[in-house]
Amino acid sequence: MTQGRFIALEGGEGVGKSTQGRMLADALRARGLEVVTTREPGGTTGAEAIRAMLLSTEGEGWGARAEALLFAAARADHVDKLIRPAIARGAWVVCDRFVDSSRAYQGGGGGLTDDEIMALHTIGSAGLLPDLTLLLTVEPEVATERLSLRDGDSADRIGGRDAAYHRRVAEAFMRFAQAEPGRFAVIEAGGTPDDVHAGVIGSLAGLLS
Numbered sequence: 001m002t003q004g005r006f007i008a009l010e011g012g013e014g015v016g017k018s019t020q021g022r023m024l025a026d027a028l029r030a031r032g033l034e035v036v037t038t039r040e041p042g043g044t045t046g047a048e049a050i051r052a053m054l055l056s057t058e059g060e061g062w063g064a065r066a067e068a069l070l071f072a073a074a075r076a077d078h079v080d081k082l083i084r085p086a087i088a089r090g091a092w093v094v095c096d097r098f099v100d101s102s103r104a105y106q107g108g109g110g111g112l113t114d115d116e117i118m119a120l121h122t123i124g125s126a127g128l129l130p131d132l133t134l135l136l137t138v139e140p141e142v143a144t145e146r147l148s149l150r151d152g153d154s155a156d157r158i159g160g161r162d163a164a165y166h167r168r169v170a171e172a173f174m175r176f177a178q179a180e181p182g183r184f185a186v187i188e189a190g191g192t193p194d195d196v197h198a199g200v201i202g203s204l205a206g207l208l209s
């Protein structure tokens with residue numbers, strides 16, 4: 001049996017995580033590996049239901065602490081029912097966002113401390129961390145242009161927050177990557193999808209050998 005691996009793609013809105021997740025999954029499958037692609041919040045029936053509650057623009061929304069708890073609850077279900085079983089049977093899990101998004105959005109953006117976010121993660125998911133977190137970065141104007149081409153002027157509840165919030169999110173992601181260079185690979189994602197994919201594959205060399 002091959003060793004199961006857990007890879008997360010992270011970064012702000014519209015940096016290309018889903019695109020790169022699909023390309024990475026195809027490349028891993030071409031090597032004969034079993035790959036499970038998934039996303040957060042979501043990936044299980046329960047977590048997708050929580051996603052709808054978190055991202056809907058209807059109603060008054062959630063306070064910062066309730067929001068953090070809901071993300072942690074969605075993650076707990078996802079980890080328990082999908083991620084851990086897949087890793088245990090030797091699959092590669094490619095996940096669009098994971099706990100570093102909670103650290104960046106609910107922590108850096110929303111004001112909870114990193115210890116608070118990680119305490120929720122310890123309770124919910126026994127502190128599971130990816131083997132490698134690919135942090136995709138682009139200039140904010142590039143991400144805005146990509147999102148506008150994809151979504152027009154619509155945004156979900158969190159994506160639609162102001163530029164200062166998203167700047168704090170981006171700064172938090174960079175702090176985490178600098179603090180844990182062994183777990184993060186920072187990939188400049190402003191080039192073509194193929195260029196970015198080459199960077200992704202290069203950063204996985206240690207895990208693929």
Ligand SMILES: Nc1ncnc2c1ncn2[C@@H]1O[C@H](COP(=O)(O)OP(=O)(O)OP(=O)(O)O)[C@@H](O)[C@H]1O
Nearest residue numbers: 012013014015016017018019020146150191192193
């Ligand atoms: N390298 C690239 N160059 C140009 N356009 C890109 C590139 N990568 C992705 N795109 C396009 O930009 C848009 C956003 O990409 P994608 O959905 O992969 O981003 P994302 O980070 O998953 O977004 P979100 O945070 O909203 O989930 C899509 O329309 C996609 O086709």
Ligand SMILES: Cc1cn([C@H]2C[C@H](O)[C@@H](COP(=O)(O)O)O2)c(=O)[nH]c1=O
Nearest residue numbers: 040041071097098101102105106158159
């Ligand atoms: C996992 C996670 C996500 N978020 C935010 C980030 C995005 O605004 C949305 C998810 O939308 P996407 O198009 O699927 O990227 O949710 C968050 O704030 N905290 C989290 O832990």
